[in-house]
Amino acid sequence: MSDTKPAWRVGDELEGRTLPPVTRLQLIKYAGASGDYNPIHTIDEAAEKAGLPGVIAHGMLTAATMSLLFSPYLEHGYVKELKARFSGMVYVGDEITIGGRASGEDESEEGRVYTFEVYASNGESAVASGTVDFLVFQDS
Amino acid sequence: MSLERFIGHRSEPVVNVVEKGAVRKFAEAIGDPNPLYVDEEAAKTSRYGGLIAPPTFPRTFDYGEVEGMGPPGQGFIHGEHRIRYERPLFVGEEVSCYAEVKDYYEKEGREGNLGFLISERVGESPEGERIFTMLDTAILTPAMRESLGL
Numbered sequence: 122m123s124d125t126k127p128a129w130r131v132g133d134e135l136e137g138r139t140l141p142p143v144t145r146l147q148l149i150k151y152a153g154a155s156g157d158y159n160p161i162h163t164i165d166e167a168a169e170k171a172g173l174p175g176v177i178a179h180g181m182l183t184a185a186t187m188s189l190l191f192s193p194y195l196e197h198g199y200v201k202e203l204k205a206r207f208s209g210m211v212y213v214g215d216e217i218t219i220g221g222r223a224s225g226e227d228e229s230e231e232g233r234v235y236t237f238e239v240y241a242s243n244g245e246s247a248v249a250s251g252t253v254d255f256l257v258f259q260d261s
Numbered sequence: 262m263s264l265e266r267f268i269g270h271r272s273e274p275v276v277n278v279v280e281k282g283a284v285r286k287f288a289e290a291i292g293d294p295n296p297l298y299v300d301e302e303a304a305k306t307s308r309y310g311g312l313i314a315p316p317t318f319p320r321t322f323d324y325g326e327v328e329g330m331g332p333p334g335q336g337f338i339h340g341e342h343r344i345r346y347e348r349p350l351f352v353g354e355e356v357s358c359y360a361e362v363k364d365y366y367e368k369e370g371r372e373g374n375l376g377f378l379i380s381e382r383v384g385e386s387p388e389g390e391r392i393f394t395m396l397d398t399a400i401l402t403p404a405m406r407e408s409l410g411l
Binding site: 147154185199205 | 283286287289290291292293295297307308313315316317320321335336338339340341342343344345346349402404405
């Protein structure tokens with residue numbers, strides 16, 4: 122966690138990271154924790170029936186993964202808005218890299234709102250991209 | 262049978278509780294054991310005065326069923342997700358949740374028509390104060406349409 126109040130300038134990069142390969146157990150855990158038991162995320166036969174080569178990660182798990190970028194700053198603010206577009210499938214074994222870049226800032230009554238362009242990539246192409254508005258409390 | 266007829270239809274609100282154990286399990290599943298999500302003592306001394314939930318947690322709530330359809334977009338491929346918060350979501354609070362079908366349209370794809378279902382999900386406090394608003398785009402492939410009998 123970061124102890125000092127964060128501030129970004131347009132163009133600043135968030136510290137990106139590459140996560141461990143996606144495992145089937147992770148997808149099973151996410152299914153249980155989220156209540157999304159669509160079998161295309163856990164059972165190969167169901168995925169194949171839906172025209173996929175194998176099970177795919179939940180889009181919302183990828184969205185949650187992108188939101189990890191902001192976890193270090195939660196003492197000072199919170200995610201005001203998250204927009205994610207899922208552009209590619211995430212398969213078991215994929216190593217997902219997340220990153221982001223500040224693209225705007227604005228004042229609000231609650232505090233300063235920073236906008237970031239964020240992405241999740243499998244190393245070859247983006248699997249998700251979007252924007253996050255992160256609010257830093259006035260008095261933090 | 263087209264899904265267009267559900268546009269404007271809304272579920273009956275369902276009261277959900279942001280459960281401590283559910284948030285902990287969720288935080289672990291997404292690989293983010295932030296103390297503000299899981300450590301009650303640490304959260305108590307934070308500005309929030311207690312545990313908060315991860316930003317993507319509200320998709321786990323029960324939003325009720327749109328009559329004749331069930332939960333909108335269930336079993337579809339998730340195309341887009343958007344959530345906007347009026348304030349942070351606290352562990353232990355009650356949230357009244359409902360869903361509404363906003364739009365449905367089809368576009369020609371390589372292997373037949375793709376369906377796009379746009380649904381909104383709202384969370385409110387028991388006093389009727391809006392906490393968050395979600396907008397999701399769910400995609401229905403021809404193969405899925407067949408297996409769901411739509």
